[in-house]
Amino acid sequence: NAGVTQTPKFQVLKTGQSMTLQCAQDMNHEYMSWYRQDPGMGLRLIHYSVGAGITDQGEVPNGYNVSRSTTEDFPLRLLSAAPSQTSVYFCASSYTTANDEQYFGPGTRLTVT
Amino acid sequence: AQRVTQPEKLLSVFKGAPVELKCNYSYSGSPELFWYVQYSRQRLQLLLRHISRESIKGFTADLNKGETSFHLKKPFAQEEDSAMYYCALLSSGTYKYIFGTGTRLKVLA
Numbered sequence: 001n002a003g004v005t006q007t008p009k010f011q012v013l014k015t016g017q018s019m020t021l022q023c024a025q026d027m028n029h030e031y032m033s034w035y036r037q038d039p040g041m042g043l044r045l046i047h048y049s050v051g052a053g054i055t056d057q058g059e060v061p062n063g064y065n066v067s068r069s070t071t072e073d074f075p076l077r078l079l080s081a082a083p084s085q086t087s088v089y090f091c092a093s094s095y096t097t098a099n100d101e102q103y104f105g106p107g108t109r110l111t112v113t
Numbered sequence: 114a115q116r117v118t119q120p121e122k123l124l125s126v127f128k129g130a131p132v133e134l135k136c137n138y139s140y141s142g143s144p145e146l147f148w149y150v151q152y153s154r155q156r157l158q159l160l161l162r163h164i165s166r167e168s169i170k171g172f173t174a175d176l177n178k179g180e181t182s183f184h185l186k187k188p189f190a191q192e193e194d195s196a197m198y199y200c201a202l203l204s205s206g207t208y209k210y211i212f213g214t215g216t217r218l219k220v221l222a
Contacts, residue, residue: 031208033210035212040122040214041214042119042199042212042213042214042215043157043199043201043212043215044212045209045210045211045212048208048209048210050208056207056208058209059209059211090157092157097208101159101162102149102159102210103158104156104157104158105156106156107156
């Protein structure tokens, strides 16, 4: 099992550009989520999904879109990048929503200039 | 509002000393609480969850509903415990995780 994979590992964008951060898991997990990690702020939930075709907003959803067309994939789209979106992004998955361990990806370090 | 507070950004202790990483929460209902750890150059991973009542790597955490706390404790710190520790709460109604800001633990030789 590859677990949770994220691509790319690093990305530099210019303000206004769009891009998609990829996340995939091969563990047949129902629950997937995206977080951003900023110094002094901890991890903040951006969007999450409790199953294919179902997504919902987390704490900081503005400027981001997600979709869940398959169980395995949960891409995060930045529509028009802003410097405030400079952060480290983590994807995570768990078997269900019921108090299960979340498995995290290695992270994507994004810089917006 | 639901919130997880970790008051210490950095905690330095000597090897062999006791460790207590503080976590307080604000939640209306029965909380589901976790501790996650991120070692240097490794992924964030689950350390323990309150529902399991287990001890992992010598760490324990007891849920105190009266004080709304879930402090992480270890009687004798080891150098390999140096890491970033996050307390997290799962909102059972909405399936949203709320993380604290994290505490960096440094165990000095």
